[in-house]
Amino acid sequence: MGAGNVTQISKFILLGLSKEPEMQALIFGLFLSMYLIAVFGNLIIILAVISDSHLHTPMYFFLSNLSFVDICFTTTTIPKMLVTIWTESKVITFAGCISQMYFYIHLAVLDDFLLTVMAYDRLVAICHPLHYTVIMSARLCGLLVLVCWVISALHSLLEILMVLQLSFCKDLEIPHFFCEIKQVIRFSCSNTSLNDTVMYAAAMLLAGAPLAGIIYSYLKVISAICGISSSQGKYKAFSTCASHLSVVSLYYCTSLGVYLSSAPTYSSHSSATASVMYTLVTPMLNPIIYSLRNKDIKGALKRVLCMEGVKTQIVLGMKWP
Numbered sequence: 001m002g003a004g005n006v007t008q009i010s011k012f013i014l015l016g017l018s019k020e021p022e023m024q025a026l027i028f029g030l031f032l033s034m035y036l037i038a039v040f041g042n043l044i045i046i047l048a049v050i051s052d053s054h055l056h057t058p059m060y061f062f063l064s065n066l067s068f069v070d071i072c073f074t075t076t077t078i079p080k081m082l083v084t085i086w087t088e089s090k091v092i093t094f095a096g097c098i099s100q101m102y103f104y105i106h107l108a109v110l111d112d113f114l115l116t117v118m119a120y121d122r123l124v125a126i127c128h129p130l131h132y133t134v135i136m137s138a139r140l141c142g143l144l145v146l147v148c149w150v151i152s153a154l155h156s157l158l159e160i161l162m163v164l165q166l167s168f169c170k171d172l173e174i175p176h177f178f179c180e181i182k183q184v185i186r187f188s189c190s191n192t193s194l195n196d197t198v199m200y201a202a203a204m205l206l207a208g209a210p211l212a213g214i215i216y217s218y219l220k221v222i223s224a225i226c227g228i229s230s231s232q233g234k235y236k237a238f239s240t241c242a243s244h245l246s247v248v249s250l251y252y253c254t255s256l257g258v259y260l261s262s263a264p265t266y267s268s269h270s271s272a273t274a275s276v277m278y279t280l281v282t283p284m285l286n287p288i289i290y291s292l293r294n295k296d297i298k299g300a301l302k303r304v305l306c307m308e309g310v311k312t313q314i315v316l317g318m319k320w321p
Helices: 019-050 058-087 092-127 129-135 137-165 183-186 192-226 229-263 270-295 295-318
Strands: 009-016 091-093 172-174
Touching: 009 058, 009 092, 019 058, 019 092, 019 270, 019 295, 058 092, 058 137, 058 270, 091 229, 092 129, 092 137, 092 183, 092 192, 092 229, 129 192, 137 183, 137 192, 172 183, 183 192, 192 229
Parallel strands: 009 172
Antiparallel strands: 009 091
């Protein structure tokens, strides 16, 4: 389009999940409840890992990082959505939209990387148990997490810088509850072929490589477990991976749902609904899965809750002799 038809936009309009006024109260209550469960559930996991010395191991170090990232991930989109429903104002500024896209991409990729690092940790623990503490040293664990943060931040920065080069003809009505980068690019007046190429190439590389790493790790793990003679030993080895496998399955199934629903043959409403599973349901279920399937976490949570109960009794006893 000619330069005269292109204006510098200052805001976007987020249409949300539903246009029906009678649905807004239900959506607000449901999403607020799920958001609070996700935040407090992951906070409890972090507190349990910090407070219990038995959990000061690489596996739970990575888990606490995953919980922290999940809190940030849900906070990137859900509070803005709740404010939009409460105030009945669907406007988000251009700067706010760009910031939301940056942190959404950054944290989504970081989630993927951390799950891969956790799979590598299980590989070392089961395939090389005698050298586990040597291989998974505190220095290596810290370095792995740092590399995950840096790569995901640089990738997100690249995507956002490319979006900033685009021109938009008017204020956009995004059929979503947050600024999803594909939806934003779709309404650009500029040539977006380079953006699309980089986006899909990065998705294949940054999602495909971690997935390949997870599959390789668990093939090695399964091979090692099959070599264990006792059934009790097999069960014990597999039980250390069960929670992570459940979370990985949930993560990639919801990611696949988001990818498939973003195809042109599906409606924008389908894409937004699939995104709910990815951005909110998965972070909400992660701490529940680890709490139910992991004995160490369950034990740590009981000790934390008992400690809090004792402290409360002491405080009440001091106030009411």
